[in-house]
Amino acid sequence: MDFIFDDRNKRQIFDHEELHFTSFSAFHLITIAARTKDKRQISPDALHHESLTVEIDGKHYASSFQGNKLHNNLQTISIVTFLRGKDHMVRLVAGAKQKTATLEGLGVSVIDLAQTLTLTPHAQADDGNGRPWLTFILDTLSLVSFTSTITYSRRKRDSDDVKIIIDSTLQKNLFKTIKFLFWRLAGSLLPLKTSTKTETETFTVNLPKKIHTIAFETDRTPTFESIVFDFGTKPEPPIHSPTVDNPAWTGDFADDSQEILLARLIFGEAEDQSKETKMWIAGSILNRAKAQAWPNTIWEVILQPGQYDPFKPEDPNFPKITDPLNNTSEKRKESWYESYQVARDIISGTIANPTEATHFHGRGVSIEWFLENVVPNGKFIRQIDDTFFYLSPN
């Protein structure tokens, strides 16, 4: 999971706010934390409660922050959805009549969605009475089951309780008393001696591929430890994403996975170089993504203008990297598969990044020239095959 956007600047939203971020075609986790007040909390004269709704790339989601239910407690909505392309926007819209709300934070991550997705918020609820707490929206995904782990306690007067609602259906607890029928977890039922319990429960739901909402409501201050979604199989993206065996470009590099994009770069820059050189080139990209002077994602580092020639449309290597297996020799195929293998393994951590390098060049440029003009504050590290590697802080 790569964190690509993080806004923790707590602020009041007036009318609406648009937050823009760049990414690439992939499943994303977008988490919004906000508070909305009921009308009495706004002022004695207020006529309407606060509310806040969420739109992502123009798509409106039904789950929202409602002041009459939240009473200014913190609610978090997490949305798992596939976003296509580079430029994206989250639009937060306050209510039409009471045009205010409080945004606590917004985060966006790219997720390589496997059969299961584990989220570990470790979030303790504000102290308050029954209200929405955490909501998970799975956009156009099937769901076999989910397993939540929540810590709750028996407290004086009023204990921690948790409701679980799956697609508007409350998960009742028939084995508990009528009083706690609607609360899946009820702290009052915990024994006095062990007044705190961490409970893990699996809900088998077998939901078809559509939008699903798993909502947790709470009373008092339980802690949400984790949730594991089991999709049954690895969710397929709703578009053709290039693969190692079918790497033809869609016309938008944003449709490439990080592995494919990195493989294209390695292939374009080092087709005739050894595997070690390929690993160092891959490592230099990862190093840029980690360093402050460059963007934070592999995707942005590779596509940053003026940095890597093979990605220029007029470059002679451009047709090759956009369609590596088209009408090509066995040797070129071998090099493409090796490039992909290096990209996949270095991103997954199966092979360690062998270098601290951030720059490289081939023959035709001298070390002295490169040190003076491209990495003026850097240093030459080593030569492998025909490729020279450097470290630069900027």
Add this chain to the structure above:
Amino acid sequence: MAKVKLIPLSLFILITGVAVQQLYLKKEKTAVTQPTVAGIHLEHNSDLDEVFSETSPTGAEAIIQYKRIFHGKDDLAYRNYLANQYILAVRELNSHREYFLSINDYKSGQPHWLDNDYVFFSGGCGSSCSTLYLVNTKTKQVYQAVFSTLVLVQNTFQTTFADWFGKQHAFSGYVKHQRSAFIDGKAHLILEVWDDNTFVKEKKFRFTGTSLEEVDS
């Protein structure tokens, strides 16, 4: 008697003359149909694909880019192939003679004329840099220019252009594309400068054969 002696002599001269003529014609034919340097023998032309050509400003010549066809099997053969993948030749359009110009690796771009005696093409460099080669088609002298592009802050760029004649030009933005053009009858190299995803301007350099002189962009 003298006549008898003259007949073999005449025959000798005739035969020798024909032979010399044939040899000359063969040589002439060779010069026409065969490139002048090993690597582009046209009898092996099945190993070459003509992938690009551009006519010179006068229309007298064309720069031809050939791509070699890979036949080898082992890694070394493949590396050699990639290191010698493109061949540049100049074709005289009247005589169809071709002159070898250079052998370039797989990162070399398409050649373009800059004035009537020079062609330029891009070459591979590495991260944050690009090369631009200039070749004198008459002397075959090769000049190398390099663009280095630093990222200053997020999506703000600074480019240094070390030109073919040892002069450095620094400017904001990055070079997305380069081309040549005749302006007021003089050859110019034109760099298309961008910043992030926005076109900024064209930088124009008058080409003299020994220098690039920036003119008002």
